[in-house]
Amino acid sequence: MKLLVRIVLFFSIFSIFSNLAAAHDITVLTTIWAPYAYEENGKLTGLSTEIVTAVLDRAGLSAKFYLYPWKRAIVTAADQKDVLIYPLMRIKERENNFIWVAPVFNAEISLYKLKKRTDITITSLDDARKYTIGVLRGAAMHQHLLSHGFVDNQQLRIFGSNRKSVELLFKERIDLIADNPMVVSYEAQKVGFSMTETQKVLHLFENEAYMAFGKGSSEKYVERLKKALEHLRSEGTIETICEKYR
Incomplete structure (x- = not known):
């Protein structure tokens, strides 16, 4: 075929x-x-x-x-x-x-920050409300955060591609990204960085x-x-x- x-x-x-x-x-x-x-x-x-x-x-x-x-x-x-x-x-x-x-x-979705961003401290989802979070428009992580009271163009920065959100994370234009670890690792390499420079700060959910x-x-x-x-x-x-x- x-x-x-x-x-x-x-x-x-x-x-x-x-x-x-x-x-x-x-x-x-x-x-x-x-x-x-x-x-x-x-x-x-x-x-x-x-x-x-x-x-x-x-x-x-x-x-x-x-x-x-x-x-x-x-x-x-x-x-x-x-x-x-x-x-x-x-x-x-x-x-x-x-x-x-x-x-x-099966995919895990978590919040990630840059390791060097010691100014970002998150122990709960409520803590994340103080920061800007990059998400893929319409994706499950976007829906998840909306359902927990996060707001587009306030805490949430909406992107049409994961690569853009990862790139802006490394440029420190946003504080966090919500994504899958395999995606973060792949896209970090594509924009000239490494997943080892990031840190998972909060597990959001796991879903099929x-x-x-x-x-x-x-x-x-x-x-x-x-x-x-x-x-x-x-x-x-x-x-x-x-x-x-x-």
Whole structure:
């Protein structure tokens, strides 16, 4: 199966998806969240991308992948049939908007600061209210902090990419970032720094990141993907993919 990958800037969601329907079984949406999903040499790759691609192959489904800003991807997938999104954390704010196919991996989200920032002291979430926190727009960590009374453009600094928030952390333009340790490590290297220069100051939550469809999607696709993932897990294929990123 040939999986085509393109980065799409679009004005009409409906016209794009209607044109795709005849050529592919499903449309797949993701965002840059390296090392889980990212573009390298013009190709979409990453831990979760490799898993989802393997699952689609095993299920015998043709698909077209798109990179969207994460908030747009979530809204689009929730509104369209047979549009798969990953890696989507299963949180209560999203629970009723999606068909949760299967978890792809488990992700920890924590607050990080620079080690040299000895002026920042955090022992509870309330302590974090005194500081600026970089988050990915629409992501689970963004929703989590909003649900605990943090406010956009006050404590929260909203970014369209994790790399930007990590970069500004190292430039001391923001005090903290809320993210996954693998993401922080990867993006720190990309902007010329090291994860060893950061310090985890507070664990926020741990959650499973899923493949999910919008409501009204074909049940046959859901079942085929579930069975394909089960087979790949039992064969050890999923563990082999995960080992590449450890």
